[in-house]
Structures are given as structure tokens and as C-alpha cells.
Amino acid sequence: MSSAVILLIDTEGLHVWRPEDRPPLAHSHFRTDANGQQAFRAFLGKNPHAAYTLVINLPGERYLSESIPHLRGQERQRLQSDRLQRHFPDSRWRCAHLLSHGRTDSAQLLLMSLDESPAISLWLQLLQRRRSALLAIHSLAQCGPPLVHQHAPHEDAVLLLARYGDTLRLSWLANGELIASSLQTLPASTDLAAHCRHFLQQLSGDAPWPPPYVLALAIDPPEDGTWGAWQPIETADDATLSSLNALRRHPPREQFAPLSERQHGQRYRRGQRLEQGCWAAALLALLACGGLLTDRQAQHEKLIQTLAQQQESRQQLAALDAEISTLPLAPAPLQRLIDGYTHLRSAQPRLREGLQTLSLALDDNPAITLNALGWDYLPATPQTIRLHIEAHFSDRQMTEIAAHFQRLTRQLASHGELEIVSNPWQTTAPGHFILRLVLRSTA
Numbered sequence: 001m002s003s004a005v006i007l008l009i010d011t012e013g014l015h016v017w018r019p020e021d022r023p024p025l026a027h028s029h030f031r032t033d034a035n036g037q038q039a040f041r042a043f044l045g046k047n048p049h050a051a052y053t054l055v056i057n058l059p060g061e062r063y064l065s066e067s068i069p070h071l072r073g074q075e076r077q078r079l080q081s082d083r084l085q086r087h088f089p090d091s092r093w094r095c096a097h098l099l100s101h102g103r104t105d106s107a108q109l110l111l112m113s114l115d116e117s118p119a120i121s122l123w124l125q126l127l128q129r130r131r132s133a134l135l136a137i138h139s140l141a142q143c144g145p146p147l148v149h150q151h152a153p154h155e156d157a158v159l160l161l162a163r164y165g166d167t168l169r170l171s172w173l174a175n176g177e178l179i180a181s182s183l184q185t186l187p188a189s190t191d192l193a194a195h196c197r198h199f200l201q202q203l204s205g206d207a208p209w210p211p212p213y214v215l216a217l218a219i220d221p222p223e224d225g226t227w228g229a230w231q232p233i234e235t236a237d238d239a240t241l242s243s244l245n246a247l248r249r250h251p252p253r254e255q256f257a258p259l260s261e262r263q264h265g266q267r268y269r270r271g272q273r274l275e276q277g278c279w280a281a282a283l284l285a286l287l288a289c290g291g292l293l294t295d296r297q298a299q300h301e302k303l304i305q306t307l308a309q310q311q312e313s314r315q316q317l318a319a320l321d322a323e324i325s326t327l328p329l330a331p332a333p334l335q336r337l338i339d340g341y342t343h344l345r346s347a348q349p350r351l352r353e354g355l356q357t358l359s360l361a362l363d364d365n366p367a368i369t370l371n372a373l374g375w376d377y378l379p380a381t382p383q384t385i386r387l388h389i390e391a392h393f394s395d396r397q398m399t400e401i402a403a404h405f406q407r408l409t410r411q412l413a414s415h416g417e418l419e420i421v422s423n424p425w426q427t428t429a430p431g432h433f434i435l436r437l438v439l440r441s442t443a
Contacts, residue, residue: 004135005050006244007123010057010164014040014123017244032119037126044130051133054124054257055247057140057164060115062088063180065099068109072403080109088113093120093137093256099177110179114139114256124261133264137257140164141181143243144171146250148215151233155213159196162217162239170199172207179203189222217242253367253394351375354387354416354439361411365404367393371432378438385439393424393431401431412437 006017013031028043030036064087071079080096088094094113114120120137127134144160152158153176160171163186171181180203187195193210200207212228214221218239221230233242355373362368372390393401401424412418412435421434 004053005047006053006055006248008055008057008140008240008244009119009123011119011167012165016043032122037122040123040126041130044126044132048130048132051135052127053135053251054120054137055140055244056114056117056120056137056256057167057169057183058114058117058119059183060117061139061141061181061183062091062113062115064111065179066109066111067106070105070107072399080111083109084111084113087111090116092116092258095254095256097178097252097254099179100175110177112139112254112256128261131264134257134262136251136255136262138247138252138255139181140243140247141169141171141178142252142254143247144173144178144181145176146246147217147233147243148173149176149250150246152213152215152231157207157211158213158215159200159207159211160215160217161192161196161219162243163219164240164243168195168219170196172200172203179207189220190224192219192222193224193227351385351439354385354437357412357415358387358389358437361408362391364411365408367400367404368408369394387435387437387439389435389437391433391435392429401425405433409435415439 008015008017013029013036016028030040030043066083068079068083084094084096088111091113094111097110097112099108099110148155148158148160156175158173160173162169162171166186167183168186169181169183172179182199184195196211197209200209200211210228214227214230216230216232219232221227221232362370368391370389370391374388375385376388378384378386393404405424409418409420415437417438419436421436422432424431424433
């Protein structure tokens with residue numbers, strides 16, 4: 001699946017970042033005036049099949065942490081939606097993130113929202129008018145956890161300072177999780193301590209002063225001597241590039257865009273997965289059926305041996321029956337060969353339906369990433385197709401892995417006979433699993 005184009009929205013306008021560029025520098029910049037909007041419309045017109053991820057770096061983020069009952073599945077989702085509606089009733093862009101489990105009957109939940117910013121609405125409307133595929137809306141503050149995991153993995157509490165142009169983003173992280181973040185005008189070096197102290201004092205009281213550990217992105221340490229351990233990130237990249245790279249490599253599971261704004265993006269993902277599955281099926285079909293006889297003296301034995309080794313185009317496969325009919329083969333082997341091709345073509349609707357079922361199930365479980373996909377016929381029943389599925393989970397709590405895995409297996413089992421070869425918590429590579437799905441006949 002192709003990488004999404006990152007659209008960074010900040011106080012200066014909109015910046016286009018292409019991850020495939022080396023180095024991935026800002027490709028284009030569009031201001032919020034009429035000329036910038038017209039130029040962005042032209043940019044979207046030149047890239048009609050691209051998919052986009054919006055990253056917001058604007059003031060007006062709100063964070064709230066509270067304890068909730070320990071629930072799972074749809075019950076927890078309903079509770080999170082209720083809490084978001086209660087605390088941020090007027091917010092269009094909001095999401096919830098489960099920080100950690102406390103006692104067995106409670107958990108800690110972080111609620112986040114973005115203010116109704118005209119800057120976000122402006123660019124979002126232009127994307128919707130072009131029916132462009134929007135995959136997600138993230139805050140640049142969500143790059144904090146992967147940055148801390150990379151540069152300070154053993155620190156329990158970290159104050160992350162990052163300079164973006166003439167602005168400063170302060171983020172507080174505990175146990176590798178984002179707790180709060182604020183974007184401010186870049187203060188003078190002598191005023192940095194006061195800004196940081198005010199930011200930490202606004203939290204619940206768990207953030208000490210001075211902070212025990214500071215991770216600084218493009219910020220020089222003040223010379224007042226009141227700080228704890230100060231670690232600058234030694235990199236040739238600027239703060240924006242480091243943050244976007246961290247967010248791209250480890251995209252957050254939670255995002256601010258509701259499903260209504262991501263409908264084109266959802267269809268884009270399903271189309272990409274289905275296209276990959278169809279190409280895989282076509283390639284396997286060509287490997288199974290794509291060779292021609294180079295020596296008529298070898299007759300049907302050599303043709304059958306080379307069917308799975310040659311790759312031919314779809315045009316060659318369509319013309320294969322006509323060419324076989326001209327060969328001086330015995331009637332019985334020739335009839336068996338033609339019957340084999342007919343059987344392969346009749347199996348394609350069933351294989352395509354199975355791939356579409358798998359695509360929809362993966363789309364409903366975004367925490368699962370597909371590693372490998374294959375298919376064959378059952379030895380005992382050659383008329384029956386079996387899918388081989390290898391996938392893995394991203395890093396998460398084992399209880400969440402179990403819930404997603406059970407949901408996936410229930411969805412697949414409703415369309416065929418499912419065999420769990422290895423589950424995600426009993427393999428040498430935790431989170432990886434292998435399934436086999438015997439597809440039911442659609443005849």
C-alpha cells in the first residue's frame with residue numbers, strides 16, 4: 001500500500017510532506033489566502049489518486065485524564081463516546097486514549113480534543129470537495145511517545161520541548177504516554193523556565209518542578225542551572241522533520257477525525273487491500289497456468305510440469321486453450337488438461353469473495369497488519385479453496401490483542417471453516433499469528 005501524503009497545518013498555512021522523498025523535505029507550502037487555496041486546489045487536481053493524513057500543529061488542544069470502569073469492546077467505546085460528549089460537547093475533532101489499567105476494576109483514560117479552528121475547516125473542505133481520500137487527522141503532539149521511546153526509553157517522566165519555527169510545543173509524558181501538550185509562542189531563553197513551570201503547574205500535580213528529564217528538539221539548554229537531565233536530540237533534521245518521521249513510523253491508533261470525514265479514506269484502504277489481494281490471486285493463477293510448450297515432442301507431461309513455473313500475461317492465459325488445441329496430444333490427456341483450466345476459472349469467484357471478506361475484516365480491525373497471503377486447494381477435496389493468512393499486531397496490551405483476535409476469527413469463521421495454526425500469544429514472535437480459512441462454495 002502506497003504511503004500517504006502528509007499535510008501539516010500550522011499558523012503559517014499548509015505544508016505538503018512526501019515520505020518517499022529522500023530527504024523528505026516539505027514539497028509545497030500553501031498560505032491561507034485566496035491564492036494559496038487556489039494553488040492547493042490545483043495540487044489536488046494533479047494528484048487525484050493520492051491519500052492524505054492531516055497533522056495539526058495549532059494552539060487550542062485540550063487534554064483531560066480520568067478513571068473509568070474497566071470495560072472491554074463496545075461497552076468501553078460507548079463509555080468513551082459518552083465522556084467525550086460530556087467534556088467536549090462542542091468539539092468536532094476529539095478522541096480518547098486508554099493510558100493504563102490500574103486496579104482490576106478501573107482504568108485511566110485520556111480525553112483529547114482540538115478547537116474548532118477555521119484553519120482546519122478550510123483545508124478539510126477543499127479535500128472533501130475534491131473527494132480526496134482522508135485517512136486520519138492527528139496532532140503533532142502525538143509524535144511525543146515514539147520520540148521518547150527512541151531517545152529516552154528508560155525515563156518514567158519526560159518534559160518534551162520542540163521548536164517549530166517561532167513556536168514552542170511543550171509536552172508532558174509519563175511512562176511513555178502523552179498526558180498533555182501546549183503550543184506557545186517561542187519565549188526568550190531567560191523566560192523558558194517560567195513557561196515550563198506554568199505549563200506543569202496546570203497539570204494535575206503529578207508533574208514535578210524542576211522536571212527530572214528534559215528531551216529538547218532544536219532547543220538549547222538555558223544557563224540558569226535549574227533543570228534536571230537535559231538531552232538534546234543530535235540530528236541533522238529539524239524539529240518538524242523529526243516529529244513527522246516519528247509519527248509516520250509509529251502512527252497513533254487514536255485520531256481526531258470522525259468516520260464521516262474519513263469515508264473516502266476507508267474506501268481507499270479497502271480498495272488498496274482488495275487490489276493487492278486480486279493481484280496476488282492473479283499472480284498465483286499465472287504461476288499455476290502460465291506456461292506454453294516449447295518442444296512438441298515432450299507433449300503433455302512437460303506442459304503439466306512447467307505450468308506452475310512460468311509467468312505469462314493475462315492475454316497469454318486467454319489464448320492458451322486455442323494453442324493447446326493445435327498440439328498433437330492424445331484425446332484423454334488433452335481433455336483432462338482443458339478440464340483443469342475450466343476448474344481454475346470457476347474457482348476465481350470463490351477466491352475473490354474470500355479475499356473481499358478478509359479485506360473487510362482487516363478494515364474493521366485496524367490494529368492488525370497483513371504480512372503474507374496465499375491459497376491452495378485441499379489435498380482431499382480439490383474443489384475446495386483454502387486461504388493462508390499471516391498477520392501481526394502492533395504493540396498493545398495483551399487483553400486488547402485477545403479482543404481484536406477473537407473479533408477477527410469470529411468474522412472469518414462466519415464465511416468458512418477457520419483453522420488457527422498459531423495464535424498471537426503462543427508464538428516465538430509475540431503478536432504474530434497464522435490462520436487457514438477454507439472457503440465455502442458459492443455454487
